[in-house]
Amino acid sequence: MHRQARVYIKTAFVQLLISLFIGALLLINTGLRWQSGLNVLLPVYYHLLMVGWATQLIGGVALWMFPVHSRERPRGDERLGWIAYGALNGGLLIRAIAEPIHTLEPRDWSAWGLVGAALLQVCAVWLLVVILWSRVKGRSETRRPRPGDV
Amino acid sequence: MPGLSVIMVRIALIHLAVGATIGGLLLADKGMHLWSWIWMWRPGHIHMMLSGWTVQFAWGVAIWILPRLDATGSRGALWSAWVCCVAINGGVALITLYAPLARLIDHLEWMLSVAAILYVIAALTFVHHAWRRVRPFGAIPARIR
Numbered sequence: 041m042h043r044q045a046r047v048y049i050k051t052a053f054v055q056l057l058i059s060l061f062i063g064a065l066l067l068i069n070t071g072l073r074w075q076s077g078l079n080v081l082l083p084v085y086y087h088l089l090m091v092g093w094a095t096q097l098i099g100g101v102a103l104w105m106f107p108v109h110s111r112e113r114p115r116g117d118e119r120l121g122w123i124a125y126g127a128l129n130g131g132l133l134i135r136a137i138a139e140p141i142h143t144l145e146p147r148d149w150s151a152w153g154l155v156g157a158a159l160l161q162v163c164a165v166w167l168l169v170v171i172l173w174s175r176v177k178g179r180s181e182t183r184r185p186r187p188g189d190v
Numbered sequence: 191m192p193g194l195s196v197i198m199v200r201i202a203l204i205h206l207a208v209g210a211t212i213g214g215l216l217l218a219d220k221g222m223h224l225w226s227w228i229w230m231w232r233p234g235h236i237h238m239m240l241s242g243w244t245v246q247f248a249w250g251v252a253i254w255i256l257p258r259l260d261a262t263g264s265r266g267a268l269w270s271a272w273v274c275c276v277a278i279n280g281g282v283a284l285i286t287l288y289a290p291l292a293r294l295i296d297h298l299e300w301m302l303s304v305a306a307i308l309y310v311i312a313a314l315t316f317v318h319h320a321w322r323r324v325r326p327f328g329a330i331p332a333r334i335r
Contacts (some may be wrong), residue, residue, distance in 0.1 A: 051314060094244055095206070105255075107191060135217065153223030162214035169207045176199045178191050 041104050044121050048100025051129060057083055074101030080140040091161065092132050099168050116171055118158075122169035122178040131160030191254045193334050194268055198250030198275050205242030205282065209235050229295065241309070242282040245284030249274065256323035266322060274315040281308035 041048075062085045069078045103121060108114035115121070138153030191199075212235040215228045249271075259266050285304035292298045 053197075090239060090244070098244070098247060139217075139220070146221075148290030155218045158214035158217040162211055165210035166207055169203045172203060173200065176191065176196055176203070178193055178196055 041146075042115070044115070044118055044125075045104035048096055048103060048121075048125060052097035052100060052126070055096060055132070057086035059093060061155045062088065072110050076153065077144060084136045084139055087135065088132060091097040092127070095168075096128060099172070102172050102175070107177055109175050113134050114172060120167050120171050124164045126164075126173065127160040127167070128164035131157045131164060134160065192268075193270055194275060195250045195254035197295060198246055198253070201275075201279060202243050202247035202250060205238045205246065209238030213239070221260065230289040231286070233289055234282075237285045239280050241278060241308040246275075246278055249278075249320075252316075252320055254264065256320060257325060257327060259322065266319065268319070270315040274312045277308040277312035277315065281305040281312060285307070 055071070063067050066078060066081060066085060103115065108142060109116035111138035134153050135157035138150045138157060142154060211226060212228070212231045215225065216235060217223050219228050229257075253265065253268075253271050256265075258264060282305075284301045288298060288301045291301075
C-alpha cells in the first residue's frame with residue numbers, strides 16, 4: 041500500500057473515532073438531557089462519519105486498489121490526491137468549528153467559515169472524482185506491456 | 191473490472207460529485223441565506239450520498255472483486271446485478287426529483303413508494319448475485335458441484 045493510501049485510510053480511522061465520540065455524547069445527552077445545546081453537533085457527527093470516515097476510506101482504498109492509470113504513472117498525478125486530502129480534511133475541520141458556533145450565535149466569520157468549508161469540501165470531492173475516473177476501467181482498457189516494449 | 195462494475199462505480203462517482211455539490215450549496219446557504227430554494231434538494235443530497243454513492247460504490251466493487259465461481263473466472267448470472275444497478279439508480283432519481291417536482295405537480299407521492307420498492311429490489315437482486323460468491327478460496331458453490 042503506497043503512502044498516500046495509508047494516509048487517507050489512517051485519517052479516516054481518526055475521523056471515525058472522533059465522530060463516534062461525538063455520536064456517543066449525543067446519545068448520552070438524549071438519555072440524560074444534560075445540555076440541549078449539544079444537539080448542534082448532530083450535522084458535524086453525520087458529516088465526520090460519512091465524509092471523513094466513509095468517503096475518505098473509500099477514496100484511500102480506491103487509490104490503492106483500482107486499476108493503474110498508465111504504465112508510466114500508475115496512480116496518475118499524485119499531487120491532485122494530496123490537494124484533495126488537504127481540502128477534504130481542512131473543509132471538515134472548519135465545518136466542525138464554524139457550524140455549531142453559527143447555529144448557536146451567527147457571526148460574520150462563522151458564516152464565511154461555512155462558505156469556505158463548503159468550497160473546500162466540494163473541490164476535494166471533484167478532485168477525487170477526477171483522479172479516480174480514469175482508473176475505473178475494464179481489463180481491455182488496461183494496456184499490458186508487450187515483450188518488445190521498452 | 192467487468193463492464194457492469196465500471197458503470198456502477200462511475201455512476202457512483204457522478205452521485206458523489208453532484209451530491210457533494212448540492213451539500214456544499216446547502217452548507218454555504220446556512221451561512222449566507224441566499225438560496226432558500228436549495229433546501230428542497232436536501233433529501234436528494236442525502237440519498238445521493240448514502241445510496242447513490244456509498245452503497246452503489248460498494249456493490250460495484252463487490253461485483254468486481256468477490257471470488258469467482260469457477261476456474262473459468264465466471265461471476266455467475268449478471269442479470270440480477272444489472273437489475274440491481276437500474277433499481278438503485280431509479281430509486282435515487284425518484285427520491286431526488288420528488289421534492290422539486292411536487293412543488294409544480296400534485297399527487298406525486300407515488301414516486302416515494304416506487305422508490306422504496308426499487309430500493310428493496312436493488313438490495314434483493316444484489317444479494318441474489320453476491321450470495322454464492324461469498325465463500326472461501328477454492329470452495330465450489332453447491333449448485334455447481
